[in-house]
Amino acid sequence: MPAERDMKSDLDIRYNDFDADAFISLWNAVWDGAPAKEQVQLALEHSIFRVGVYDGDRIVAMARMIGDLGLCYYIKDVIVHPDYQGRGLGNLLMTHLLRFIGEHGVQGTEIAVELCAMPDKMPFYAKHGFAANEAQRMRRMLRAGTYKPRSEEHI
Ligand SMILES: CC(C)(COP(=O)(O)OP(=O)(O)OC[C@H]1O[C@@H](n2cnc3c(N)ncnc32)[C@H](O)[C@@H]1OP(=O)(O)O)[C@@H](O)C(=O)NCCC(=O)NCCS
Known part of the structure; x- marks a missing residue:
């Protein structure tokens, strides 16, 4: 898809364009502990769609x-720089993500779109049709290169 000009805000919207350095700089603007650059490079390479403003x-x-x-379809890393929050860019990102699914999903099928949200961000996602269900997020951290199976019997 070609880049577009967002006439409302005079910012550029680019698809599948931002790189690991840009990702990490924006991450650092809102959160601590950015992931390693090599992890980010792989993540971006294997993402199915990226939108940057x-x-x-x-x-x-x-x-x-x-x-x-x-x-x-799983939405990740929705970030608006604090200097630009509250101007509709979050809505814009969500619109482009959901439009991508509408265009690329198997036409006529129901598609479950998922994401993980902190409680204070749930109202933002709810505006785009997301709702919590009974499933709970489960997570563990695994240091690459150090995994040990729970038991030899499980191999
Ligand atoms: C969440 C975030 C992406 C919203 O971006 P934004 O550009 O400020 O949002 P917008 O200006 O487009 O506002 C979108 C709508 O959601 C509402 N909204 C935004 N943040 C909200 C919040 N934390 N709680 C409730 N409503 C919120 C706005 O009022 C607006 O409502 P409207 O469409 O009815 O006018 C932004 O605050 C952000 O990047 N935060 C830090 C990173 C983060 O936490 N990302 C989400 C990970 S779960």
Whole structure:
């Protein structure tokens, strides 16, 4: 898809464009502990869609989608730089992500779109049709290179 000009805000919207350095700079603007650059490079390479918003050369908002284009669409890393929050860029990112699914999903099928949200961000996502269900997020951290199975019997 070609880049577009967002006439409302005079910012540029670019698809599948932002790199690991841009990702990490925006991450650091809102959260601590950015992931390693090599992890980010792989993550971006394997994302199915990325949308970035630029003020000149500076990235000011981003989001990406991971998945398999068929059954799984998962929204990740929705970030608007604090200087640009509250101007509609979060809505803009969500609109582009959901439009991508509408265009690329198997036409006529129901597609479950998922994401993980902190409680204070749930009202933002609810505006785009998301609702919590009974499933709970489960997570563990695994240091690559150190995994030990729970038991030899399980191998
Ligand atoms: C969450 C975030 C992406 C919203 O971006 P934003 O550009 O400020 O949002 P917008 O200006 O487009 O506002 C979107 C709508 O959601 C509402 N909204 C935004 N943040 C909200 C919040 N934390 N709680 C409730 N409503 C919120 C706005 O009022 C607006 O409502 P409207 O469409 O009815 O006018 C932004 O605050 C952000 O990047 N935060 C830090 C990173 C983060 O936490 N990302 C989400 C990970 S779960």
